[in-house]
Amino acid sequence: MRRYLLRRVGQAVFVLWAAFTLSFLILYLLPGDAVSAKLAGGEAGASMTPEQVAAARAEYGLDSSLPVQYLNRLVAALHGDFGRSVATGDDATHMVVTALPPTLAVTGLALVFAVLFGGGTALLGTFTRFRWLRQALLSLPSLAISLPPFWVGLLLIQFFSFRLRLLPALGTQGFAALLLPAITLALPTGAIIGQVLAKSLATQQEEPYAEIAAAKGASRWRVHFGHLLRNAAVPTLTVAGVVAGNLVAGSVITETVFSRDGVGRITASAVTAQDVPVVQAVIVLAALVFVVLNLVVDLLYPLLDPRIARTPEVARG
Amino acid sequence: MSLLLRARNAAALLTLPVLLTACAAAGTEQAADAGPPKAGGVLRLGISSAPDCLDPQQVATNASINVARQLVDSLTDQDPKTGEIKPWLAEKWESNADSTAFTFHLRSGATFSDGSPVDAAAVKTSFDGIKALSTKAQLGYGYLAAYKGSSVVDPQTVRLDFSAPSAQFLQASSTVSLGVLAPAAFKKTPEQRCQGNGLIGSGPFVFESLKQNQEIVLAKRKGYGWGSSLFKHQGEAYLDKIDYKIVPEPGVRTGSLASGQLDAATDIQPVDEPQFKGNGFSENIRPNPGVVFNLHANTTRGVLADEKVRQAVLKGVDRTEVVNTVLTPNYKAATSILGSATPLVSDLSQQLAYDQKGAAALLDGDGWVPGADGIRTKNGQRLSAAVVFSPVFNQNRSALELIQQQLRKIGFDLKIEQHTTAETTQIQLSGNYDFLWYNVTRADPDILRSQFSTKAGNRSKLTPGNPLDAALDAQSSTVDTAKRKPSADEAQKLIIEHAYAVPVFELTQVVALSSKAHAVDFEASSRLQLFDAWLS
Numbered sequence: 001m002r003r004y005l006l007r008r009v010g011q012a013v014f015v016l017w018a019a020f021t022l023s024f025l026i027l028y029l030l031p032g033d034a035v036s037a038k039l040a041g042g043e044a045g046a047s048m049t050p051e052q053v054a055a056a057r058a059e060y061g062l063d064s065s066l067p068v069q070y071l072n073r074l075v076a077a078l079h080g081d082f083g084r085s086v087a088t089g090d091d092a093t094h095m096v097v098t099a100l101p102p103t104l105a106v107t108g109l110a111l112v113f114a115v116l117f118g119g120g121t122a123l124l125g126t127f128t129r130f131r132w133l134r135q136a137l138l139s140l141p142s143l144a145i146s147l148p149p150f151w152v153g154l155l156l157i158q159f160f161s162f163r164l165r166l167l168p169a170l171g172t173q174g175f176a177a178l179l180l181p182a183i184t185l186a187l188p189t190g191a192i193i194g195q196v197l198a199k200s201l202a203t204q205q206e207e208p209y210a211e212i213a214a215a216k217g218a219s220r221w222r223v224h225f226g227h228l229l230r231n232a233a234v235p236t237l238t239v240a241g242v243v244a245g246n247l248v249a250g251s252v253i254t255e256t257v258f259s260r261d262g263v264g265r266i267t268a269s270a271v272t273a274q275d276v277p278v279v280q281a282v283i284v285l286a287a288l289v290f291v292v293l294n295l296v297v298d299l300l301y302p303l304l305d306p307r308i309a310r311t312p313e314v315a316r317g
Numbered sequence: 318m319s320l321l322l323r324a325r326n327a328a329a330l331l332t333l334p335v336l337l338t339a340c341a342a343a344g345t346e347q348a349a350d351a352g353p354p355k356a357g358g359v360l361r362l363g364i365s366s367a368p369d370c371l372d373p374q375q376v377a378t379n380a381s382i383n384v385a386r387q388l389v390d391s392l393t394d395q396d397p398k399t400g401e402i403k404p405w406l407a408e409k410w411e412s413n414a415d416s417t418a419f420t421f422h423l424r425s426g427a428t429f430s431d432g433s434p435v436d437a438a439a440v441k442t443s444f445d446g447i448k449a450l451s452t453k454a455q456l457g458y459g460y461l462a463a464y465k466g467s468s469v470v471d472p473q474t475v476r477l478d479f480s481a482p483s484a485q486f487l488q489a490s491s492t493v494s495l496g497v498l499a500p501a502a503f504k505k506t507p508e509q510r511c512q513g514n515g516l517i518g519s520g521p522f523v524f525e526s527l528k529q530n531q532e533i534v535l536a537k538r539k540g541y542g543w544g545s546s547l548f549k550h551q552g553e554a555y556l557d558k559i560d561y562k563i564v565p566e567p568g569v570r571t572g573s574l575a576s577g578q579l580d581a582a583t584d585i586q587p588v589d590e591p592q593f594k595g596n597g598f599s600e601n602i603r604p605n606p607g608v609v610f611n612l613h614a615n616t617t618r619g620v621l622a623d624e625k626v627r628q629a630v631l632k633g634v635d636r637t638e639v640v641n642t643v644l645t646p647n648y649k650a651a652t653s654i655l656g657s658a659t660p661l662v663s664d665l666s667q668q669l670a671y672d673q674k675g676a677a678a679l680l681d682g683d684g685w686v687p688g689a690d691g692i693r694t695k696n697g698q699r700l701s702a703a704v705v706f707s708p709v710f711n712q713n714r715s716a717l718e719l720i721q722q723q724l725r726k727i728g729f730d731l732k733i734e735q736h737t738t739a740e741t742t743q744i745q746l747s748g749n750y751d752f753l754w755y756n757v758t759r760a761d762p763d764i765l766r767s768q769f770s771t772k773a774g775n776r777s778k779l780t781p782g783n784p785l786d787a788a789l790d791a792q793s794s795t796v797d798t799a800k801r802k803p804s805a806d807e808a809q810k811l812i813i814e815h816a817y818a819v820p821v822f823e824l825t826q827v828v829a830l831s832s833k834a835h836a837v838d839f840e841a842s843s844r845l846q847l848f849d850a851w852l853s
Contacts, residue, residue, distance in 0.1 A: 030737075031736075031740045031744075032737065032742060033739060036738075036742035036743050036746075037737070037738050038369075049773065053746060055451065056451075056453075059451075084508060087369045088369050088511060089370060089508035090511070090512055090529075095529070099530075154566070154569070158572065162573075162575065168578065169569055169573050170562055170578065171532070172531065255530075259563060259569060261528065261530035262530075265367075266529075273738075274737075
């Protein structure tokens with residue numbers, strides 16, 4: 001178990017380093033840089049000569065060579081310092097850390113909704129004896145996944161906020177402001193969870209053990225929600241770990257539509273402005289979340305199926 | 318990104334009926350007679366993008382300036398109607414003959430929000446501070462390019478010296494970029510000031526709070542009594558607070574206004590404008606002064622090196638059709654390279670009239686022969702050029718696509734190249750372009766010097782010592798309007814005559830107001846001035 005953990009932590013460190021390095025390279029390869037983006041104040045009437053731009057670039061340390069910039073940033077990042085945002089002048093780490101709570105609130109609630117919606121349709125769809133209900137429920141995920149979240153968000157706002165005036169369209173104030181963005185995010189995520197779970201449940205229904213359990217006198221209810229669900233949960237959990245990470249990516253859209261602050265909004269504007277310090281802080285943080293989520297998922301497997309924990313240990317002696 | 322845009326367009330189409338009914342419902346609550354202005358209330362104002370910085374001296378985007386303008390006073394103010402420079406913190410001023418020294422006589426009694434007086438020493442500290450910010454003060458840096466320093470003549474008199482004629486400085490002294498901050502503000506770092514920490518001005522509002530990407534709250538300055546001579550009332554501002562809400566999605570911004578979650582919203586998109594015609598809402602509109610949206614030609618590249626070709630493009634663009642098709646009647650077709658709200662603008666609408674036949678005749682005479690696909694060629698060279706743009710204004714792509722169709726009719730192939738703002742800056746600095754598509758806001762004709770002079774931006778890549786340079790230098794050497802006018806006229810005429818740039822339309826600010834909000838006005842640079850704004 002200790003070796004297993006050590007290996008997982010080693011992988012996590014590698015993923016973080018790779019995320020940092022790749023984001024640096026990609027942003028460096030793009031034409032232009034943060035200073036160019038900041039100086040593109042055309043609408044406002046700023047116009048700089050090439051000499052002035054060079055001076056500004058030097059001020060932000062963008063004039064040194066690629067390896068020097070990379071090493072400087074990497075060493076600082078190891079100390080938790082990602083530098084200052086060129087666009088806002090704020091500390092990049094501080095920006096991301098303050099943007100995290102509103103994003104986590106929405107994505108957390110969205111994950112709950114997604115599990116309820118995906119799990120509910122899959123369980124009911126595979127359990128029911130009514131053919132039409134089964135078909136209706138099992139086609140819901142494909143419908144939900146084909147709706148663009150941007151459009152869903154706008155429709156929800158139009159209806160619940162502008163017409164019925166039940167929920168706020170803007171901001172992060174209170175629980176009410178969480179509902180619409182969480183539903184928007186939950187639909188595609190729930191759809192994936194639902195599809196995988198329904199498929200696994202259907203496969204498990206064909207397995208001999210299901211018939212044996214029924215023959216031994218277990219109720220249909222107990223077979224479905226006890227035996228089948230437990231086995232179908234393993235692939236679903238794997239997928240849930242991945243889509244939970246995608247929720248953060250999805251927040252770029254919901255946070256824009258719902259005028260919320262958060263990691264998504266910061267990322268979108270930082271990428272447009274080629275604000276390397278902020279983008280790197282976000283990416284390393286996102287990678288960290290991803291790695292931790294997957295570690296949690298991996299640690300949950302043995303609880304569902306004890307064979308998973310034993311197999312690698314036995315194989316290695 | 319284009320997928321996202323497409324999704325938004327689809328959403329807009331589908332949600333439009335819902336919105337219209339929502340408006341109709343709101344419209345039934347008829348606006349009662351507003352009556353005389355009254356004090357109190359919080360103005361909830363929807364803006365489209367998050368200000369990247371709140372320090373008036375460092376800001377460069379319209380979103381930032383709309384917030385920062387309320388925090389500081391300037392030495393002077395500019396009349397939006399006449400372009401004249403009027404007293405604000407300075408009661409009067411004089412400049413020397415070649416516009417290299419300006420002396421300002423300050424009014425008495427004005428204080429910063431930390432209680433310190435607005436005196437000559439404070440003004441000196443503030444201007445030296447802007448100069449020290451260097452490139453961080455993007456706009457101020459340009460205005461003070463030739464600034465040598467200032468001297469305190471007496472507590473109420475300050476003199477600023479320049480190393481070169483700087484007629485534009487008088488207008489610049491009215492802008493938010495040269496707004497005066499208290500000496501204490503410079504004890505904070507530029508980054509801290511950007512976040513609102515140490516923003517101590519003498520303006521009618523003070524900074525209260527900032528929630529990143531969410532909202533900015535300003536509160537009324539108690540005891541304010543040194544407003545600009547152009548303000549409609551004197552004393553304190555009417556509003557208790559201004560709550561700027563950052564709402565990036567245009568549909569949500571207009572919907573929030575229509576459903577009463579906002580009192581006013583800026584950056585109303587052309588497609589959303591009809592919602593606010595009548596039915597209890599009102600619009601406040603002002604075209605931006607400065608350089609209009611234009612195709613700025615690089616005269617050293619490809620077919621654009623040929624003046625006849627540039628002139629044909631100038632004639633081949635139907636500005637009225639652009640305004641009628643992709644914009645709204647609130648927008649104006651260009652009548653010069655400068656917007657109609659710019660002081661000393663000339664009326665060159667005759668030269669800018671759509672003339673398809675004239676364009677074709679010019680190209681025929683120049684030896685350009687229509688090819689099989691309708692595009693002309695000459696000695697194997699296709700009549701084709703690319704335009705570089707970034708989507709800073711929503712309608713940019715639609716406008717360029719229409720211009721592309723219009724130019725096709727004269728046998729000119731316009732290629733459209735979209736880039737990020739960072740890339741366009743890079744391309745512009747490298748000189749690697751045929752046409753640049755952009756606009757610049759400034760309420761002074763000197764803006765032409767920064768874009769066209771061979772000693773400044775030189776976006777047309779002209780050779781030093783050309784007649785345009787002389788005209789641009791002449792207009793920058795005197796603040797005397799009567800003397801300045803002929804050279805400013807000459808500069809505009811030369812630009813159109815040689816088609817160094819092809820003006821198309823004027824960027825316009827459209828603010829929509831609910832029946833509660835009044836006098837959400839624009840200053841001379843078409844940025845919000847909220848001192849006289851009030852709520853009923």
